[in-house]
Amino acid sequence: MISRICVYCSSSAHVDTLYFETAERLGKLIASRGYQLVFGGGNLGLMGALSRSTKDEGGHIISVNLGLFVKEGINFESADELIVSQTMNERKRIMAERSDAFIALPGGLGTLEELAEVLTLKQLHFHKKPIVIINTKNYYGHLLKWLEHSYGEKFVKEKYRGIYYVADDPADAMKYIEDYKPVELPLKW
Secondary structure, three states: OOOEEEEEOOOOOOOOHHHHHHHHHHHHHHHHOOOEEEEOOOOOHHHHHHHHHHHHOOOEEEEEEEHHHHHOOOOOOOOOEEEEEOOHHHHHHHHHHOOOEEEEOOOOHHHHHHHHHHHHHHHOOOOOOOEEEEOHHHOOHHHHHHHHHHHHOOOOOHHHHHHOEEEOOHHHHHHHHHHOOOOOOOOOO
């Protein structure tokens, strides 16, 4: 049963307003449908928009943030739970352990790293949780083309094409998560 949704996204405040609107819609949907938000704890950029809209809708928020960022005041203060990590690896591990599903909104290198890790962990059978990429403004178009290329060149087997879902918007992402049924994947080798 899914109760906690981890969202990976940007902390940049300098992106197109459509990205902010998408993050806000996702936060509202998470809260209004009774899910808890697990996220990287920031109060800036899409992270801030996501967490504020979740809280405004009455949602429960679990913030997993680096001690350095908490010390610098880059933390969403209204979270219901604050878990402080000392390293990025610890932060990612806690977020993954505390979550039942993963959504990637547009983001930078940190978001890419987090997404790649949960995809790899699913491929290697460490979890069977749903993973959704919200492709706002075709932001992930180049990554998706690279994935297609990796299937074609046999770096990733075709059978792993289904370990993630590409959603057009937050409503599509939530529908996928709510309808999700884990599938048994063969071992990588």
